[in-house]
Amino acid sequence: MATDHILEVENLTVKYGPIEAVRGTNFFVGNQEVVSILGANGAGKSSTLKALAGLIPHEGKITFLSKDISRTEPYKIPYLGLTLCPERRGIFPDLSVEDNLLLGAYAIRKNKNLIKENIKKVYALFQRLGERKRQLAGTLSGGEQQMLAIGRALMNEPKLLMLDEPSLGLSPKLVDFIFDSLKTINKSGTAILLVEQNAMIAMEISSRIYVMQNGKFAISGNTKDVDFQTLKMKYLGV
Amino acid sequence: MKKYLWFIPFVLVPLPFLGYPFLLSIFVLIGIYTIAAIGMDVLTTWAGQISIGNAAFFAVGAYTSAILVVNFHVPFLIAFLASGLFAMIIGIVVGLPALRVSGFYLAVVTMAFGIAVQQIIGVFQITGGYNGIRNIPVPSFWIFKASPVYQYYIVLFIVFLIFIVLSRISFSKSGLALFAMRDSEIAARAFGVNSLKYKLAAFAASAALTGLAGSLYASAIGFISPSQFDLTLSLDLLAMVIVGGTGSVMGVMIGAAFFVGLPFLLSGYNISITIIQGVALIVILLFLPKGLLQIFKITDLFKKKVI
Numbered sequence: 094m095a096t097d098h099i100l101e102v103e104n105l106t107v108k109y110g111p112i113e114a115v116r117g118t119n120f121f122v123g124n125q126e127v128v129s130i131l132g133a134n135g136a137g138k139s140s141t142l143k144a145l146a147g148l149i150p151h152e153g154k155i156t157f158l159s160k161d162i163s164r165t166e167p168y169k170i171p172y173l174g175l176t177l178c179p180e181r182r183g184i185f186p187d188l189s190v191e192d193n194l195l196l197g198a199y200a201i202r203k204n205k206n207l208i209k210e211n212i213k214k215v216y217a218l219f220q221r222l223g224e225r226k227r228q229l230a231g232t233l234s235g236g237e238q239q240m241l242a243i244g245r246a247l248m249n250e251p252k253l254l255m256l257d258e259p260s261l262g263l264s265p266k267l268v269d270f271i272f273d274s275l276k277t278i279n280k281s282g283t284a285i286l287l288v289e290q291n292a293m294i295a296m297e298i299s300s301r302i303y304v305m306q307n308g309k310f311a312i313s314g315n316t317k318d319v320d321f322q323t324l325k326m327k328y329l330g331v
Numbered sequence: 332m333k334k335y336l337w338f339i340p341f342v343l344v345p346l347p348f349l350g351y352p353f354l355l356s357i358f359v360l361i362g363i364y365t366i367a368a369i370g371m372d373v374l375t376t377w378a379g380q381i382s383i384g385n386a387a388f389f390a391v392g393a394y395t396s397a398i399l400v401v402n403f404h405v406p407f408l409i410a411f412l413a414s415g416l417f418a419m420i421i422g423i424v425v426g427l428p429a430l431r432v433s434g435f436y437l438a439v440v441t442m443a444f445g446i447a448v449q450q451i452i453g454v455f456q457i458t459g460g461y462n463g464i465r466n467i468p469v470p471s472f473w474i475f476k477a478s479p480v481y482q483y484y485i486v487l488f489i490v491f492l493i494f495i496v497l498s499r500i501s502f503s504k505s506g507l508a509l510f511a512m513r514d515s516e517i518a519a520r521a522f523g524v525n526s527l528k529y530k531l532a533a534f535a536a537s538a539a540l541t542g543l544a545g546s547l548y549a550s551a552i553g554f555i556s557p558s559q560f561d562l563t564l565s566l567d568l569l570a571m572v573i574v575g576g577t578g579s580v581m582g583v584m585i586g587a588a589f590f591v592g593l594p595f596l597l598s599g600y601n602i603s604i605t606i607i608q609g610v611a612l613i614v615i616l617l618f619l620p621k622g623l624l625q626i627f628k629i630t631d632l633f634k635k636k637v638i
């Protein structure tokens with residue numbers, strides 16, 4: 094295994110009873126790289142991320158920072174710096190914005206100074222969160238909730254940030270803003286594994302892509318080598 | 332600090348009623364049910380779990396305490412603490428398998444547990460079978476003699492202690508983890524919260540508080556038998572939280588007062604208490620979804636309350 098890969102996945106399989114949602118995929122993410130897994134609804138993208146976060150049973154080998162985490166319990170994974178920003182955001186609606194962020198720092202809860210610093214960073218990146226820190230998260234707009242979900246993930250000091258459809262349900266303008274933020278996050282040294290149906294915007298920030306179809310990768314490669322039109326017509330069903 | 336001031340009126344409450352020991356003993360009962368209802372609140376409002384079997388923990392506490400005091404002449408304070416501890420242990424033993432399910436399934440599992448405990452208590456010799464245990468002495472501490480007014484202050488003091496502890500937990504990292512788990516279990520786990528551990532802790536705390544209440548109940552009433560710890564009690568504990576207002580000690584106290592006080596208020600009249608309570612329950616749920624607490628305009632005393 095190449096040591097410049099922060100994440101290395103071999104033969105990942107996820108089954109829900111008789112349904113095989115992910116069928117023996119192999120992929121990797123390089124240090125400080127942005128990689129996207131694209132695919133239509135039901136392709137197996139979310140299942141892939143949930144398996145990496147240890148949240149659902151899976152087979153295969155997952156190596157993160159040269160450590161085998163295939164059997165690691167889910168609540169231990171964020172301590173390693175592998176953080177999932179879940180599908181549909183999964184914010185805590187009855188907690189305040191700031192409490193949501195604090196919970197994101199649960200794995201580094203002993204380090205009070207680091208938490209303070211991270212909160213400042215998140216408010217610098219998403220000013221609207223800072224203005225609404227005492228507001229209940231459930232009352233935020235969709236875009237603000239997505240900012241909160243990403244901000245909360247950043248609180249954990251991720252080395253690899255996994256995002257499940259951050260563009261879901263957002264206006265084009267907000268999508269642009271969110272993806273600009275992802276670029277900024279990546280520049281500061283965090284690798285990103287992105288799952289998206291919105292191939293165009295995802296390809297803008299990714300160096301490589303994997304296109305998923307029925308639990309397998311139909312094509313993969315450098316973003317610049319992939320023709321967007323064929324991709325759209327053949328694999329994404331749009 | 333300000334939130335502790337809420338307790339001052341309760342210190343003064345018994346003064347006008349010193350000549351009415353019967354009324355005072357109703358206040359004592361309200362306090363005891365408040366403790367049990369706080370136990371339910373911790374499980375439901377804080378941890379997002381449910382139990383329709385908490386009468387079992389109430390019974391475990393009552394019987395542990397009664398047996399220790401009556402059969403083994405153990406001082407009440409020790410019997411009291413032992414009741415909470417034993418109920419907590421049973422809570423962990425039951426919670427470990429039961430908490431793998433949630434929602435309706437957990438409701439049914441805990442209900443079955445509650446009914447089973449009631450049956451089990453009925454067959455043992457040491458628990459007095461279906462006849463129960465009689466003549467459980469009212470505890471007397473040091474200068475405090477066995478009278479309702481002292482009982483009142485003892486129970487109030489215990490409620491106050493519980494309030495301080497819970498309020499501290501609600502501001503802590505553990506409290507935050509618990510509330511997050513309630514809001515979105517997947518996300519909480521994704522950020523490092525060991526959800527089974529927290530659920531179990533909430534279940535154990537709920538069992539312990541209910542057990543402590545059971546212990547106080549046994550000595551306040553002086554007589555216990557299996558029929559007192561039936562499914563109705565479990566449902567009442569749940570309803571107290573909903574009627575009064577979730578997520579605050581004041582809310583569940585109002586709920587407890589409603590369920591304990593109403594039957595006494597109506598006992599002089601020839602009307603069915605069950606019907607009155609049922610109608611009141613429906614009216615409250617329809618017009619005051621946040622419970623009676625809403626009328627009194629009391630906001631939550633904990634920082635992170637469920638809306």
Ligand SMILES: Nc1ncnc2c1ncn2[C@@H]1O[C@H](COP(=O)(O)OP(=O)(O)O)[C@@H](O)[C@H]1O
Pocket residue numbers: 109112113114132133134135136137138139140141
């Ligand atoms: N909890 C589940 N139980 C059964 N099948 C599931 C479950 N979650 C997802 N699936 C199925 O697995 C397949 C992949 O789902 P998912 O990973 O959510 O796809 P995507 O995120 O790419 O839309 C779909 O066919 C979906 O119906």
Ligand SMILES: [Mg+2]
Pocket residue numbers: 135138139140180258
């Ligand atoms: Mg998905």
